[in-house]
Structures are given as C-alpha cells and as structure tokens.
Amino acid sequence: MIKLLTFLLLLIGAIEIAEGRIRHYKWDVKYEYKSPDCVKKLAITINGRSPGPTILAQQGDTIIVELTNSLGMENLAIHWHGIRQIGTPWSDGTEGVTQCPILPGDTFSYRFVVDRPGTYMYHAHYGMQRQAGLYGSIRVSVPDGVSEPFAYDYDRSIILNDWYHKSTYEQAAGLSSDPFVWVGEPQSLLIQGKGRFNCSKLTTLNLEPGVCNATNPECSPYTLTVVPGKTYRLRLTSITALSALSFQIEGHNMTVVEADGHYVEPFTVKNIFIYSGETYSILVKAEQDPSRNYWMTTSVVSRNSTTPPGLAHFNYYPNHPQRSPPTDPPAGPLWDAVEPRLAQSLAIKARQGYIYPPPATSDRIIVFLNTQNKIDGYTRWSVNNVSFTLPETPYLIALKESRGNAQHLFDQKPPPEGYNFTSYDIYSVANNTNATKSDSIYRLKFNTTVDIILQNANTLTNNNSETHPWHLHGHDFWVLGYGEGKFDINSDPARYNLVDPIMKNTVPVHRYGWTALRFVADNPGAWAFHCHIESHLYMGMGVVFEEGIEKVGKLPSQNMGCGITKGFWKP
Amino acid sequence: MIKLLTFLLLLIGAIEIAEGRIRHYKWDVKYEYKSPDCVKKLAITINGRSPGPTILAQQGDTIIVELTNSLGMENLAIHWHGIRQIGTPWSDGTEGVTQCPILPGDTFSYRFVVDRPGTYMYHAHYGMQRQAGLYGSIRVSVPDGVSEPFAYDYDRSIILNDWYHKSTYEQAAGLSSDPFVWVGEPQSLLIQGKGRFNCSKLTTLNLEPGVCNATNPECSPYTLTVVPGKTYRLRLTSITALSALSFQIEGHNMTVVEADGHYVEPFTVKNIFIYSGETYSILVKAEQDPSRNYWMTTSVVSRNSTTPPGLAHFNYYPNHPQRSPPTDPPAGPLWDAVEPRLAQSLAIKARQGYIYPPPATSDRIIVFLNTQNKIDGYTRWSVNNVSFTLPETPYLIALKESRGNAQHLFDQKPPPEGYNFTSYDIYSVANNTNATKSDSIYRLKFNTTVDIILQNANTLTNNNSETHPWHLHGHDFWVLGYGEGKFDINSDPARYNLVDPIMKNTVPVHRYGWTALRFVADNPGAWAFHCHIESHLYMGMGVVFEEGIEKVGKLPSQNMGCGITKGFWKP
Known part of the structure; x- marks a missing residue:
C-alpha cells in the first residue's frame, strides 16, 4: 500500500514536472532604511521589501529568480531552504559550497523545480547577510486534483524572525575579534517582518531624531484577519538569527499538520516551539468570541533572553485590525523548561498514509x-x-x-x-x-x-x-x-x-x-x-x-x- | 640644457630600476572599531591601523603589497595614487577599470615600480570604500647620491582627511535613493588619522555608553615634535571624501617645494590650500618661541561647512607633546573667497632646472x-x-x-x-x-x-x-x-x-x-x-x-x- 502510494506520488510528480509552469521573478536586492521594529536601520530588501516577496508555486513548477545585486560593495547568495535541488545542485545558493558569490552589479539566475508541495523559505547564505533582512517564504501547493489530508478555508504564510539594531558588519567584527564580543540577545522579535521596540528604552536618543518612531506605520503590528467560523492554515517559518521561539495564539488551539514539507500525524497544542530553519503548518479555527481581537505572540525559549515577546493581532473580522486585544498578551513558556520542547520533538511523526519508510539499516x-x-x-x-x-x-x-x-x-x-x-x-x-x-x-x-x-x-x-x-x-x-x-x-x-x-x-x-x-x-x-x-x-x-x-x-x-x-x- | 637634464634623469632612473630593491608588504584588511575623532565607529583597517602603514621606498624600488581581504562580505581594491604603473596597468587598483574586485578571503598581490621620487598616497578605489578609512601615504626618496634642490633636516608625512560617522553603506543608500539624501558635511577633520568630535554635541547619547569618549587616546591630538632651529619637510596629502582644505601652522610660514611628485618653484605662504587627491611638500623651520607649542589646523574652504577645524600640535621639543598651545587656534581663510585659492593654483609652477616642457601643440x-x-x-x-x-x-x-x-x-x-x-x-x-x-x-x-x-x-x-x-x-x-x-x-x-x-x-x-x-x-x-x-x-x-x-x-x-x-x- 505504501509502495503503491509512493509510486502514485512519484507518478504525479513526474506528470507535474512535465506540465509544471515556469514562474519567473525579477528581484533587485539593495540596502534601504527600514523600521521593522520602529528603529530605523539599513536593511537588505528585495524589490523594496523585507521580508521579500512570497514565492507561490505548485508542485512541479520551475522557479526562475533573476537576481540583481545592487548592494554596492557587498556580494550576495540566496539559498532556497528545503528545496532539494535535484539535478540543479548549482542553484542551492550556498556561497563557498555551490557557487562563488554574486558580485555587486551582477545578475544571477537561480532556476530550480519545486518538486514537493509544502512550506519552505529562502534567505541569504553568505557571511551573516541573512540577518540584514534578506529572507522570505516559499509556498508550494499540491497539484490540481490532488487533495491534502486535512481541510482549511484559507492559507497564510507567517515568517518569524529576531532582529538586531547593529549591522552585520558590526556583529561579525565582534565575533571575529579577540577579546570576543558576543552579538548578545536580539532587540526585537518580528512577526511577518513587524515588531515593536520600546522607544522609551532608548533612555538616550540616537544621533538622529526619529531613529525610533513608535508611530511609523512600518512597525504597526502584523494583523491576520480571520472570518469567524473559518479554519486557517498558517504556514509558520522561523528564520531567526539566534532565537528558539514559542508561538501561540491567545485562546486558540493549533493543530500541527505539516513540518518542513511533510505531513505530520496531527496533534494539538496551545503553543508550538519552532527553531530557526524549521517550518510548520498549523490549523487554527476562528471559533472564539468574535467581538474582540486576540494576541499572536512569539517568545524566546532555551536562552535566558532579554528580548521582549513579538506581538501581532489575530483579528476577528469586522473588528478594526489595529484594535488591541483587551487582555494582556499571554505569557510564553518557561525559557529553561526542556521537557515540553523535547516532548514536541518526539510528538512529530509522519502522518499515516504518508509514511516514507526509512531503510532498515545504514551503511x-x-x-x-x-x-x-x-x-x-x-x-x-x-x-x-x-x-x-x-x-x-x-x-x-x-x-x-x-x-x-x-x-x-x-x-x-x-x-x-x-x-x-x-x-x-x-x-x-x-x-x-x-x-x-x-x-x-x-x-x-x-x-x-x-x-x-x-x-x-x-x-x-x-x-x-x-x-x-x-x-x-x-x-x-x-x-x-x-x-x-x-x-x-x-x-x-x-x-x-x-x-x-x-x-x-x-x-x-x-x-x-x-x-x-x-x-x-x-x-x-x-x-x-x-x-x-x-x-x-x-x-x-x-x-x-x-x-x-x-x-x-x-x-x-x-x-x-x-x-x-x-x-x-x-x- | 633641459634636454641634457632630462636625459640624465632618465639615466638615473634606469640605473635605479636595475638596482631597485624589492619592498614586500603583507597587509590584512578588515573592519574594526576605531575612534579617530573620539566617536567609536567601524572602520576599515590595514594590519589594525587607519591610516594604514606608510610605504617608504626609493626611486626604482619594486613594491609588492600582498593584500588579504578579511572584510567578510565586502570586496576590495586599492589604488596607488600618483604611481603611473608604467608596464603594470593591471596594478592600478581601479575596480571596474583595471581589475575585478578582490573577493573576501582572497589574497591579491599588487606589484609595481615607484619610478619617480615624491609624495603619493594609496586608498581604496571601490564604491565609497575609501572613506571607511582605507588609506595611507607613499613616500619615495631620491636615489643615493642624488640630492634634492632644497635642504631640510627631517622628513614627515601628514595625511589629511575628513570623517563621517555614518557607514559607507548608509551614505551610499542615501545618494542612490529618490528622494536624494545628501551625505552632508563631515563630522570631523582628521590630521594623520586623529580628530576630535565634541562629545557634548551629542546632546543625546547613542545606544551604547562610551560611543563618544573624549579621553580615548585614539583621538588625542596628532603631535609633530620639532627641534628648535631645524627645518622640516612636511609631506601633506589630502584624501578627503568631500572637503577642500586650508592647512596652516600657527605663527609659521611654509614654503611649497613639491606638488604631486614634481618640484615646485618655491613660494612662501601662511596657509596652503589642498584638494582631495593632491600632495604637497612644504618646508617649515622651527624658528618661533620654543617655550610653547603651536596649533596645526585644517579648515574647510569652498563649502559653507559645519565641520569644525582639525587640530594638531606643532610641538617644540622638549615641551610636553600634549600641552595645548596657550592661544586660540588661528582662524582659517574665508570659505567663499575664491581669489586666494585661484592665486595659489596660478602660483604653482615647475621649479627652474626641473622643467619638463610640454609639447607645443596638441593632437x-x-x-x-x-x-x-x-x-x-x-x-x-x-x-x-x-x-x-x-x-x-x-x-x-x-x-x-x-x-x-x-x-x-x-x-x-x-x-x-x-x-x-x-x-x-x-x-x-x-x-x-x-x-x-x-x-x-x-x-x-x-x-x-x-x-x-x-x-x-x-x-x-x-x-x-x-x-x-x-x-x-x-x-x-x-x-x-x-x-x-x-x-x-x-x-x-x-x-x-x-x-x-x-x-x-x-x-x-x-x-x-x-x-x-x-x-x-x-x-x-x-x-x-x-x-x-x-x-x-x-x-x-x-x-x-x-x-x-x-x-x-x-x-x-x-x-x-x-x-x-x-x-x-x-x-
């Protein structure tokens, strides 16, 4: 049965590759001032945005990203995280492993097939460039006529990050110096590119007025608007530089159904732990009191971090998206409790009917x-x-x-x-x-x-x-x-x-x-x-x-x- | 007569090239925190220093600079400004014109002959990298047995610069954006790599304590110690990002004797105007009251600049080098007076006996x-x-x-x-x-x-x-x-x-x-x-x-x- 299923899946894959569409992107990568957490900082953007555009594709599609390096003096490479690059190892985007860096002024074409449905990401893979803001989501849907083993009404990508105010050059200089200067804990957590640094914490202001501006719309909370009664598939991706995160939605359970492009035997949790480089799909039903909004939060675990939680709005339509929930944001789990994290790791198993059995022994x-x-x-x-x-x-x-x-x-x-x-x-x-x-x-x-x-x-x-x-x-x-x-x-x-x-x-x-x-x-x-x-x-x-x-x-x-x-x- | 002299000079040059020594430098280029004007900033250093090491050579020597790029994600190129690179155009160090950029991790060997005595400089020639601090002096002496047409007791290189607190990435981002954001006037003027920003001008402090530290020895004034009665050849070099400068030494006249490696028919001035990319040798005699120190100052001309003057000590031995002169620093010339600057330009003529006559007509x-x-x-x-x-x-x-x-x-x-x-x-x-x-x-x-x-x-x-x-x-x-x-x-x-x-x-x-x-x-x-x-x-x-x-x-x-x-x- 499993073998038959595998065969069928492979067959579908083959058909899709034959029929797959070409999705052609043109990206310009440069440094621009952004205020993702209300603090103005030079960030690396794609076509003016950080996070960059979400790549939406269907299994078997060919993705072409024509990338122009407009960073001036800094090279570039982008990794397509989770895409196996079968037959195109030169498109993996790992500087020093699969390619030379892309020079300023150059245009580079990444071309690869997304051969499996699921949730993936892309990000810089050169020095510490990733944490300057060069990242985004990849979402690959199943072929037409194929259904997934769970139902939902809407599909949303949410990318989680942590954020430093110092430049990658400043951080790298500290890490490679003697005495060692540690980068420290991030200043903010970002949810879909938005966070909120407390400007009053800059007891003293920076050289420039307006460096921290709490009213900048760039750092208004990310809002996920939901229709009461509907079920949402949230594709969570963590691209943090440092932090292990717990993600939760106040008052709502979440059912884990996918991890790194593979279906998970469903299990339900109040909060999900997610580590840098992981993706999860969770199903959330908007079934709470619809007269108010709820908090979506991320908080740091596994480090005794000074970084405040990341906050976003789970917004029940038709409430105003920016209306704050009437409650305090829920506290995250204890940072040093390993047991619940280990328990989640152990709970993640392949979904029945979608098991790829491993070889019984290794070489x-x-x-x-x-x-x-x-x-x-x-x-x-x-x-x-x-x-x-x-x-x-x-x-x-x-x-x-x-x-x-x-x-x-x-x-x-x-x-x-x-x-x-x-x-x-x-x-x-x-x-x-x-x-x-x-x-x-x-x-x-x-x-x-x-x-x-x-x-x-x-x-x-x-x-x-x-x-x-x-x-x-x-x-x-x-x-x-x-x-x-x-x-x-x-x-x-x-x-x-x-x-x-x-x-x-x-x-x-x-x-x-x-x-x-x-x-x-x-x-x-x-x-x-x-x-x-x-x-x-x-x-x-x-x-x-x-x-x-x-x-x-x-x-x-x-x-x-x-x-x-x-x-x-x-x- | 002139032809004979030219012939003799060429002959001497040929002998020197045959006999020239090889001067081999190994330089590691990286980002490090420096406080050249008391404000801590990431600067590009050579072997830990900005300005980098002075290259001291004799006419006909071969210079080899083995350069390792340790900038992490940023490329590199260094131009040897004033060296004609006869027979070695690939060593001119001009990214995009004579070479591809030097990649992070790579080592590049510049090799060239310094075929003329005189005062030159080196600096980055890639994007706006120069103003991150990658610059230094080149001093080429006459061959043994050849004397110069003026006498002095000591020979000193002084490199003049202006200095911004923003990174080159921040400056470039503004220049290449719409609306245009001008880099503005520099925060400080540096004399031999040292300046002094008034920390109290940061009415508000930066995020980090100690960003501006007036007691940091890195920004103690540059000191030129002189022995009373002696004559000093000062090799002035301007590498400013923006500013045209006037340089003067309180109470001392200066005689201009060299410009960009050519002997100048001597003339004496109270202050000398120097533009970015120029070099001058001036003779200064320590003939004032030796019981005190004097100011050496640079000030901005040709722009209505907010940049305060650069200050250094002309220190009469045995006074303490860091003892401030008892007087106020002398005021510079009016920024908008063009006439004295044009007059200096017109005054600079080839020295009698060292004239290379130009072709009478052009093609x-x-x-x-x-x-x-x-x-x-x-x-x-x-x-x-x-x-x-x-x-x-x-x-x-x-x-x-x-x-x-x-x-x-x-x-x-x-x-x-x-x-x-x-x-x-x-x-x-x-x-x-x-x-x-x-x-x-x-x-x-x-x-x-x-x-x-x-x-x-x-x-x-x-x-x-x-x-x-x-x-x-x-x-x-x-x-x-x-x-x-x-x-x-x-x-x-x-x-x-x-x-x-x-x-x-x-x-x-x-x-x-x-x-x-x-x-x-x-x-x-x-x-x-x-x-x-x-x-x-x-x-x-x-x-x-x-x-x-x-x-x-x-x-x-x-x-x-x-x-x-x-x-x-x-x-």
Missing part, C-alpha cells in the same frame, strides 16, 4: 560532537573539534571540474567520524578547549544510507548547553530519535523510530542531548549541513557532504569567478 | 563640462551630460582580451568631445537638467598629445558652483592654465603657460571656472580620470581613457573573476 554512522572552543584565542564552534572554514574555490566547482585534481583546493584529509565517546564528559567544560580549523569534507558513497548522531555538550560556560537547530541542504532526513545525555551506540539505536519517523530538513539538538538522523545520499552534489544559528555557522559550526559528484551536469559559468575560476569563460 | 582637445543632473529622478553628476557607470567586465580586460571583440561589453559609441559652447549658460541651472548614463570611453591614439579643458558650471542649486579636484590615473599632466567663466577656445589657449607649467596628477577646477591640462597618451592601459570627491565619483563624475591597449602584456589571473572572466583559468 555509515557519523557522530557529530557540538562544542564551543578556543582557537588561537578566538572563540569558535566545532564539530568533533574541527571548526569549519570555506575554501576559495567552492566545493561543487572544485570537485566537479578538477577531475580528481582538487588536492590543492581544500584539505583532503577526511574529517573525524566521531569523538572520544568513552572519555569525553558532555556535562563539563572540556579539559582541553582547543580545536583546529579545516575545510575538509565528508565524501559519501552514492546511494548509501548514512546515520548522523548530533551530540550536544557543555559550552565554554559552566552548566551551559545550547540548543542547535541543524539544517541539511539537498535532502530530507528521517528523524530517528532524540535522547538526553550522551548517545550510546550500543543501546540507543534500539529505540529508533523506524515505523513512522517524520522527514525534515532542520531539527533541533536539545541541550545536553542527542538527535539521530538517517538519510540516503542520492542527490549528486556538495551539500552543507550546519547549525542554522547565523553566528554559530559564522563561527564554524557546520560540515559539507559530497555524493555522486561525477553525476553532476555542466556547471553554469555564472556560478564561477572565484578561486580557480578567474579566467575566460569558454562556452 | 586633440576634449572639453569636459561638469554638471549636476537628474536621471530618472535620481541626482547624478555628469561630464558633457553623460553620467559614468562601470561595466561588468573591467575595461583593461575587455579591451586587452577580447581582441577587438568587446562590442557587447560596453557602449562602443564614443562619448562627446564637448558641449554646446555657444548656448550653454554656465552661470545658471540648466534649462534641461536631464543626462544619460553610459559606460563608453575615450580611445586615445597612442603617443598623441591630448588637451583636456575642465569646465565648471552651476549645479542644480541656484547661484552654486562647486570645486572639483580631478585626478588622472597612469599619467602626470601639465597644468596649462586656469580661468574664470566659460573657456573660450579662440582666446584662452593663447594664455597657456607653455614655459614652466607644473606637472600634476590632481588639479582643482574652481567654481564657475575652467582648468586646462595637457598630457601625452604614452602609457598603454585603461585609465580613470575623475573627480576625487568620493560621492561625486559614486554619482557618475568621471571618464575612462584607453591608449596603446595592444601593447599591454598578459594580464594576471588575479585581476579576473567578473564579467566575461568567470571560467577556469588556464595558465
């Missing part, structure tokens, strides 16, 4: 110990004591075009498959906090099954372990399990869910815990796998996988211009 | 009308109603490597050789303020003599004309004359100084006036000629010359990576 197991380290006095994040750096020539180019002659382009020594499981104490600051930097990568045998165990540990601070949302490019993985403490290769795999595991592209690793994933290395290309916290990736918390590079087609010249590709392009 | 005359215009609602600067833009493929690459097949790489239509001399009223806002954008260039016949007349006019504001310092890359030019009003091709050339004109690489065009230049197109390459005001060039005030492109040697691959050079480099 390779790699354990990734996540640690904070010191390298030459600088603070870095590492995986198995290796802190990731990018080479001058992106891997896809180096591997595909050097024809086995890439030795000089990046470190050829394979990175470690694990750490010292017996002696390492994940509950303490490491005895030796040193690590090394490397641009070496994991080469995967094509079509093999790989297990990844993400192991969390104590940071450089006593009694502290952070939550890391890890995101895999080019694939979905099965989430086989979560656990507390140190992963035990002898006993923990017996607890894996091989029956109905959800497939995702981003997954949290809870503090002092582990998360086990399985994926099939069946997508020719070079793919990043990294913590989705912008500053953590910047500080080295990631790896790259290669598989089937010999099957990759000819790379477009627009991906080149760096490393070994500074020469004349011969068609 | 081509090009008149450049400087105007402020509107294009599609945006404010731009233009030359003959053409506002300059850069192509994707730098000219040097496009011209040299396309082998006559560069048609598609930039506009092939020659730009205009002049404007409507009879009908254009330079004293009024133009009737039609429209202009067009173009990346077309002036192709010069190799070894011909070219006259350039720079004609100033009214801006978009009634009764306003601005001073523009124009800088030529790859050549020195003879300054044949200056005049007020509209240049008259029939009568004004008769007034040219063909006897002892100074050679320079940067020259002011005074308001409502003209400046006439002559140069020989004998340096194979592609060379920018532009207003040295950073925002004016950004807004299109420049042109490019090409000459002898077929004589240019093989371009290094490091210059490539943009436009048509995004392909594999084949050695």
Whole structure:
C-alpha cells in the first residue's frame, strides 16, 4: 500500500514536472532604511521589501529568480531552504559550497523545480547577510486534483524572525575579534517582518531624531484577519538569527499538520516551539468570541533572553485590525523548561498514509560532537573539534571540474567520524578547549544510507548547553530519535523510530542531548549541513557532504569567478 | 640644457630600476572599531591601523603589497595614487577599470615600480570604500647620491582627511535613493588619522555608553615634535571624501617645494590650500618661541561647512607633546573667497632646472563640462551630460582580451568631445537638467598629445558652483592654465603657460571656472580620470581613457573573476 502510494506520488510528480509552469521573478536586492521594529536601520530588501516577496508555486513548477545585486560593495547568495535541488545542485545558493558569490552589479539566475508541495523559505547564505533582512517564504501547493489530508478555508504564510539594531558588519567584527564580543540577545522579535521596540528604552536618543518612531506605520503590528467560523492554515517559518521561539495564539488551539514539507500525524497544542530553519503548518479555527481581537505572540525559549515577546493581532473580522486585544498578551513558556520542547520533538511523526519508510539499516554512522572552543584565542564552534572554514574555490566547482585534481583546493584529509565517546564528559567544560580549523569534507558513497548522531555538550560556560537547530541542504532526513545525555551506540539505536519517523530538513539538538538522523545520499552534489544559528555557522559550526559528484551536469559559468575560476569563460 | 637634464634623469632612473630593491608588504584588511575623532565607529583597517602603514621606498624600488581581504562580505581594491604603473596597468587598483574586485578571503598581490621620487598616497578605489578609512601615504626618496634642490633636516608625512560617522553603506543608500539624501558635511577633520568630535554635541547619547569618549587616546591630538632651529619637510596629502582644505601652522610660514611628485618653484605662504587627491611638500623651520607649542589646523574652504577645524600640535621639543598651545587656534581663510585659492593654483609652477616642457601643440582637445543632473529622478553628476557607470567586465580586460571583440561589453559609441559652447549658460541651472548614463570611453591614439579643458558650471542649486579636484590615473599632466567663466577656445589657449607649467596628477577646477591640462597618451592601459570627491565619483563624475591597449602584456589571473572572466583559468 505504501509502495503503491509512493509510486502514485512519484507518478504525479513526474506528470507535474512535465506540465509544471515556469514562474519567473525579477528581484533587485539593495540596502534601504527600514523600521521593522520602529528603529530605523539599513536593511537588505528585495524589490523594496523585507521580508521579500512570497514565492507561490505548485508542485512541479520551475522557479526562475533573476537576481540583481545592487548592494554596492557587498556580494550576495540566496539559498532556497528545503528545496532539494535535484539535478540543479548549482542553484542551492550556498556561497563557498555551490557557487562563488554574486558580485555587486551582477545578475544571477537561480532556476530550480519545486518538486514537493509544502512550506519552505529562502534567505541569504553568505557571511551573516541573512540577518540584514534578506529572507522570505516559499509556498508550494499540491497539484490540481490532488487533495491534502486535512481541510482549511484559507492559507497564510507567517515568517518569524529576531532582529538586531547593529549591522552585520558590526556583529561579525565582534565575533571575529579577540577579546570576543558576543552579538548578545536580539532587540526585537518580528512577526511577518513587524515588531515593536520600546522607544522609551532608548533612555538616550540616537544621533538622529526619529531613529525610533513608535508611530511609523512600518512597525504597526502584523494583523491576520480571520472570518469567524473559518479554519486557517498558517504556514509558520522561523528564520531567526539566534532565537528558539514559542508561538501561540491567545485562546486558540493549533493543530500541527505539516513540518518542513511533510505531513505530520496531527496533534494539538496551545503553543508550538519552532527553531530557526524549521517550518510548520498549523490549523487554527476562528471559533472564539468574535467581538474582540486576540494576541499572536512569539517568545524566546532555551536562552535566558532579554528580548521582549513579538506581538501581532489575530483579528476577528469586522473588528478594526489595529484594535488591541483587551487582555494582556499571554505569557510564553518557561525559557529553561526542556521537557515540553523535547516532548514536541518526539510528538512529530509522519502522518499515516504518508509514511516514507526509512531503510532498515545504514551503511555509515557519523557522530557529530557540538562544542564551543578556543582557537588561537578566538572563540569558535566545532564539530568533533574541527571548526569549519570555506575554501576559495567552492566545493561543487572544485570537485566537479578538477577531475580528481582538487588536492590543492581544500584539505583532503577526511574529517573525524566521531569523538572520544568513552572519555569525553558532555556535562563539563572540556579539559582541553582547543580545536583546529579545516575545510575538509565528508565524501559519501552514492546511494548509501548514512546515520548522523548530533551530540550536544557543555559550552565554554559552566552548566551551559545550547540548543542547535541543524539544517541539511539537498535532502530530507528521517528523524530517528532524540535522547538526553550522551548517545550510546550500543543501546540507543534500539529505540529508533523506524515505523513512522517524520522527514525534515532542520531539527533541533536539545541541550545536553542527542538527535539521530538517517538519510540516503542520492542527490549528486556538495551539500552543507550546519547549525542554522547565523553566528554559530559564522563561527564554524557546520560540515559539507559530497555524493555522486561525477553525476553532476555542466556547471553554469555564472556560478564561477572565484578561486580557480578567474579566467575566460569558454562556452 | 633641459634636454641634457632630462636625459640624465632618465639615466638615473634606469640605473635605479636595475638596482631597485624589492619592498614586500603583507597587509590584512578588515573592519574594526576605531575612534579617530573620539566617536567609536567601524572602520576599515590595514594590519589594525587607519591610516594604514606608510610605504617608504626609493626611486626604482619594486613594491609588492600582498593584500588579504578579511572584510567578510565586502570586496576590495586599492589604488596607488600618483604611481603611473608604467608596464603594470593591471596594478592600478581601479575596480571596474583595471581589475575585478578582490573577493573576501582572497589574497591579491599588487606589484609595481615607484619610478619617480615624491609624495603619493594609496586608498581604496571601490564604491565609497575609501572613506571607511582605507588609506595611507607613499613616500619615495631620491636615489643615493642624488640630492634634492632644497635642504631640510627631517622628513614627515601628514595625511589629511575628513570623517563621517555614518557607514559607507548608509551614505551610499542615501545618494542612490529618490528622494536624494545628501551625505552632508563631515563630522570631523582628521590630521594623520586623529580628530576630535565634541562629545557634548551629542546632546543625546547613542545606544551604547562610551560611543563618544573624549579621553580615548585614539583621538588625542596628532603631535609633530620639532627641534628648535631645524627645518622640516612636511609631506601633506589630502584624501578627503568631500572637503577642500586650508592647512596652516600657527605663527609659521611654509614654503611649497613639491606638488604631486614634481618640484615646485618655491613660494612662501601662511596657509596652503589642498584638494582631495593632491600632495604637497612644504618646508617649515622651527624658528618661533620654543617655550610653547603651536596649533596645526585644517579648515574647510569652498563649502559653507559645519565641520569644525582639525587640530594638531606643532610641538617644540622638549615641551610636553600634549600641552595645548596657550592661544586660540588661528582662524582659517574665508570659505567663499575664491581669489586666494585661484592665486595659489596660478602660483604653482615647475621649479627652474626641473622643467619638463610640454609639447607645443596638441593632437586633440576634449572639453569636459561638469554638471549636476537628474536621471530618472535620481541626482547624478555628469561630464558633457553623460553620467559614468562601470561595466561588468573591467575595461583593461575587455579591451586587452577580447581582441577587438568587446562590442557587447560596453557602449562602443564614443562619448562627446564637448558641449554646446555657444548656448550653454554656465552661470545658471540648466534649462534641461536631464543626462544619460553610459559606460563608453575615450580611445586615445597612442603617443598623441591630448588637451583636456575642465569646465565648471552651476549645479542644480541656484547661484552654486562647486570645486572639483580631478585626478588622472597612469599619467602626470601639465597644468596649462586656469580661468574664470566659460573657456573660450579662440582666446584662452593663447594664455597657456607653455614655459614652466607644473606637472600634476590632481588639479582643482574652481567654481564657475575652467582648468586646462595637457598630457601625452604614452602609457598603454585603461585609465580613470575623475573627480576625487568620493560621492561625486559614486554619482557618475568621471571618464575612462584607453591608449596603446595592444601593447599591454598578459594580464594576471588575479585581476579576473567578473564579467566575461568567470571560467577556469588556464595558465
């Protein structure tokens, strides 16, 4: 039955690819002053907007985004997060992995097929550019004639973010200096690009009058207008730089039905936890007293944050959209309660009838110990004591075009498959906090099954372990399990869910815990796998996988211009 | 006699080139917090410093600067201002003209010969990057055994600048927006990288405490310590973003002896006017009352500026260097008095015995009308109603490597050789303020003599004309004359100084006036000629010359990576 369904789904997919429409976007990317939280700041916009335009498409459509870099002196790359880029690994938009950066003045065409319905996102994937405001939603609908396993009246995208007042250059300068200057907690949380900084908190004003202007319409609360009695599918996306969030709608339950493009066996909650890089669809029925509005809120969890909650209006028509709810915004969950977050992680399973069963066994197991380290006095994040750096020539180019002659382009020594499981104490600051930097990568045998165990540990601070949302490019993985403490290769795999595991592209690793994933290395290309916290990736918390590079087609010249590709392009 | 001298000088030059030393620098360029005027701001530093290290060399030396771009997401290019780059046009460092930008993470080697003694500078030549702090001095001494035509005891470089608190991204965003947001007057003037913003002027403080800190040693006044009775050669360099300056030393006369690497027939002044891109050597004797210190000051001329004077200490040893002079700083000249500035321009002539006579006639005359215009609602600067833009493929690459097949790489239509001399009223806002954008260039016949007349006019504001310092890359030019009003091709050339004109690489065009230049197109390459005001060039005030492109040697691959050079480099 499942096999038949898979076959049918594949068939539908094939038909759609044949019939898919081309959706052509022209985007101009530049710096403009914006006041998303009432504080005026230079933000990166797409066609004047941050968040950028929502991409609306149907399964099988071909998306073409013709992107012009008008940032002046700053390069650019955009990643289409959750889109697997089957057959188009050069369109993944990961600077240093799949392409050279897009130069100021240049126009770059991303072209790819959205081969699965679901909720995805796009965002800058270059330095810490994402948190300057370059992000947006992707919503892919099912083909005509195909129905989804749940019903709703309206479909809405809501993208959640956190927001800093300092520029990415200021933040990066602190992170890469000795002594280390941490970016700190964000100043605001944004809901669909709108937040509200308390201007009176600027006890002292900035150089310019009007830098904080509470009456600026750009920072009026985001409003979702609902018709009483109707059911809304809300496609939640978190693109936060740092924060793990809880999202809730005052007085309303929400039923989780989709995660990262996969149907979830429905479960109902008062609030949903969402980590940077994740998407969820929730169903909400407008069934409360319609004479008033309600709060939609986001609040920070897993960090003892100073960032105030994000607020928006769940507006019952025909009340005025900007009428404040008569109640105080509901409090979010306790920031340090891990149990409810772990419980939600465990609750997310594939929906009956939509289960893609994982291979029963894997060909390779790699354990990734996540640690904070010191390298030459600088603070870095590492995986198995290796802190990731990018080479001058992106891997896809180096591997595909050097024809086995890439030795000089990046470190050829394979990175470690694990750490010292017996002696390492994940509950303490490491005895030796040193690590090394490397641009070496994991080469995967094509079509093999790989297990990844993400192991969390104590940071450089006593009694502290952070939550890391890890995101895999080019694939979905099965989430086989979560656990507390140190992963035990002898006993923990017996607890894996091989029956109905959800497939995702981003997954949290809870503090002092582990998360086990399985994926099939069946997508020719070079793919990043990294913590989705912008500053953590910047500080080295990631790896790259290669598989089937010999099957990759000819790379477009627009991906080149760096490393070994500074020469004349011969068609 | 002059011919013999020229021959001897050439001979000495040839010997020096043969014997020249290699001076190898390794520079790391990054963003760091600096407080040059007591206000903390992200600045671009070289090896941690802004201004960067002074390059000290001897005529004939080969300079190698190995430059690593650690700016994160921002590209880079450095121009060696005043160095003609004979035989090395690819080392001129002009992004879009002679090279592709240097990518973050890349290392680029500039290599060139300093073939003439004198005072030069280096600075970023990419977007508006220069005014983020990326600049420094170059001082080239005469060969051993050669003496200069004046005597001094000590030799010092002093680089003058103006300073903004906003980032280059913020400034550029305003300049390229509609409505136009002008960058405004700089907040401070810096002398050798140090200024002093009045913290109490921040009536309101910034978000962060300590943003303005008057006790920060980074902004203690620059001090030039002098020994009573000794004569100092001060090599003054102006790298201002906007401001024309007057420099003076309280109670001391100064004798001008060098300009842009050429000996000047000495003349003595109380204050010297210096425009962005110019260098002067002045001789100052420490012959005043040695029991006290004196002020060195810069002040803005030609604009009704709000920028307070720059202050430094002329410190008589053994007084304490930081002891303030007992007097008020001397007032600068009236900002709007054109006459003294024109008089100084006219006073600068080649030194007897060091005259390079210009060719008696020219082969081509090009008149450049400087105007402020509107294009599609945006404010731009233009030359003959053409506002300059850069192509994707730098000219040097496009011209040299396309082998006559560069048609598609930039506009092939020659730009205009002049404007409507009879009908254009330079004293009024133009009737039609429209202009067009173009990346077309002036192709010069190799070894011909070219006259350039720079004609100033009214801006978009009634009764306003601005001073523009124009800088030529790859050549020195003879300054044949200056005049007020509209240049008259029939009568004004008769007034040219063909006897002892100074050679320079940067020259002011005074308001409502003209400046006439002559140069020989004998340096194979592609060379920018532009207003040295950073925002004016950004807004299109420049042109490019090409000459002898077929004589240019093989371009290094490091210059490539943009436009048509995004392909594999084949050695």
